[in-house]
Amino acid sequence: MHDIRRLGLQVFAAPNNLTGEAQIQVKAREIDFVTSFGKNLQALLDILGITRMIRKENGSELKTKTVKGTLKSGEVGEGEEIPMSQYTVEEQTFDKIKIEKYRKGVSLEAIADKGYEAAVQDTDEEFKSDLRNVVSDKFYKQLMAGSLVGHESTWQMAVAMAIGKVKDKFKKMKRTVTGVAAWVNTLDVYKYVGAADITLQTAFGFEYMKNFLGADVVFISSEIPENVVIATPLNNMVAYYVDPGDSEFAKAGLVFTTDPETGFIGFHSEGSYGRMISDNFAIMGLRLFCEYLDAIAYISVGGSDTQTLGTLNVTSEAGSEAGTTKLTVKEQLMSMRNCWKYKDAAAATAVTYGMDVKNWSKWDGESEITSTAGHHITLVECDQNYKAVRSGDVTVTVNPGA
Structure with a gap:
């Protein structure tokens, strides 16, 4: 027999890999x-x-998908060929x-x-x-890249038109809208309701209300800029x-x-x-995603029938190499089809809504720009036709080098 005193405490040790x-x-x-x-x-x-x-x-x-095409008239005479409606995705x-x-x-x-x-x-x-x-x-x-853009004079009208635009878009695509979700800025909601009590619910960090202002669900977030309403059909999201x-x-x-x-x-x-x-x-690896970018409405408040130039908040800091500057713009592009253009000059460049900036320099939103200290860089967001929709200007700070 073994002498247990010689074996000591190891007799009672737990076996390896025991789930304790x-x-x-x-x-x-x-x-x-x-x-x-x-x-x-x-x-x-x-x-x-x-x-x-x-x-x-x-x-x-x-x-993302974009549907293009027009429904041809169905009013044809007896025996006449029916015109074909063609749609492309x-x-x-x-x-x-x-x-x-x-x-x-x-x-x-x-x-x-x-x-x-x-x-x-x-x-x-x-x-x-x-x-x-x-x-x-x-x-x-x-959501910020939605291409169904527009301007309205009041916030309430912006909400209504955002809902209307996405419903109209899906109708033209021959799709049925199962419901509409809207996103609005937190402060805009409280300006609208004033002293009235509102009850917000939360899911996955999103605050929301159901059946508010004509939308099936309205998400309230400070991530949405003030005076902006975004909407899309519920069945546009996957x-x-x-x-x-x-x-x-x-x-x-x-x-x-x-x-x-x-x-x-x-x-x-x-x-x-x-x-x-x-x-x-x-x-x-998780993504909430909208299939149709042109079924996301991005409606801003304060525009008019003669649309006015929007404002960009641009800052400049010294770049990583001598003679370069690093630009930062607070806003994101309103549409994937839009792009950034800029002009570097000794003074700010005047910009008007719809101005053609095709020949300006293109910026990818990240790369550093070679410039001169004290110069002005005027940054423009332009649409697919190179027409200015928003603009901002900043006095350049560059890396002076050694």
């Missing part, structure tokens, strides 16, 4: 993270009438959907200071909030995802917990002894 209380707690936390994230997103999809997410392969192109690549990787850590000191529950819960909620913002920011970017639980990842030793009902996000937590932190990883 700590592992169960970590797994439960991972499940809670992906489940709450998925349910929150599903609540938004339900509001939008999106019945299911469409799975895409990693790196798939997301394409043009596709244009808007973006790609791909798996995106995120990481955050909770330090040993934070856990010691606040306790495990508080430290983890606080950071997990902030992590989920930031991940939601990744999805919503991309969606807002596309949701895409890349499966974070792909078996190929697991084969590579990268195993993530996913919600089997939704599969929107993958989450994994583990201890990192080298830095004494609880390391947390999330992967997702």
Whole structure:
């Protein structure tokens, strides 16, 4: 027989790879993270009438569609040939959907200071909030690119016309509108309702009201500029995802917990002894997307029948190389068909609505520009015909070099 005294405590050591209380707690936390994230997103999809997410392969192109064509008259005489109505659908690549990787850590000191529950819960909620913002920011970017543009004199009329324009667009496309969603600025809503109480609900970080001002659902956000109304049919919106639980990842030793009902996000937590932190990883490829860009209405308030030039807020800072400047413009292009044009001169260049800027220099919105300190760069947003719709000017700051 063995002498148990010689064997000591090792007799009672747990076998390797035993699933203990700590592992169960970590797994439960991972499940809670992906489940709450998925349910929150599903609540938004339900509001939008999106019945299911469409799975895409990693790196798939997301394409918007434009329908062109005119219905020919049906008034033809007896025996005469009936004219054919021809419609074409043009596709244009808007973006790609791909798996995106995120990481955050909770330090040993934070856990010691606040306790495990508080430290983890606080950071997990902030992590989920930031991940939601990744999805919503991309969606807002596309909404801002809507090409069904217009101007109205009052905010109420802008809401009405935004709804009317998208319904009319779908009618011309021979599609039935299942409902309309609108997006408005938070301050604009409160200016309109005044002292009246309004009840807002929240889903996936989006605040909304149902059946307001003629729209089936109205989303209220400070991401929408003041005096702007955006609208699109509910059935213009789709949701895409890349499966974070792909078996190929697991084969590579990268195993993530996913919600089997939704599969929107993958989450994994583990201890990192080298830095004494609880390391947390999330992967997702999620997109809310509008199929028809020309069925997104972007209506601004303050225009008139003789449309006026909009304003761009432009800033300049020293570029990374000598003699260059880095421009930043607060506003996004109102339509994907629009583009940035600029003129560099000793003084500001006067711009009027509809002015032809075809021969101005083109800017991609990111690249640094070679200029001279004290010069003026006049930036213009122009439509597909190179007619100015918005303009801004800034005094240039350049990198002086060595």
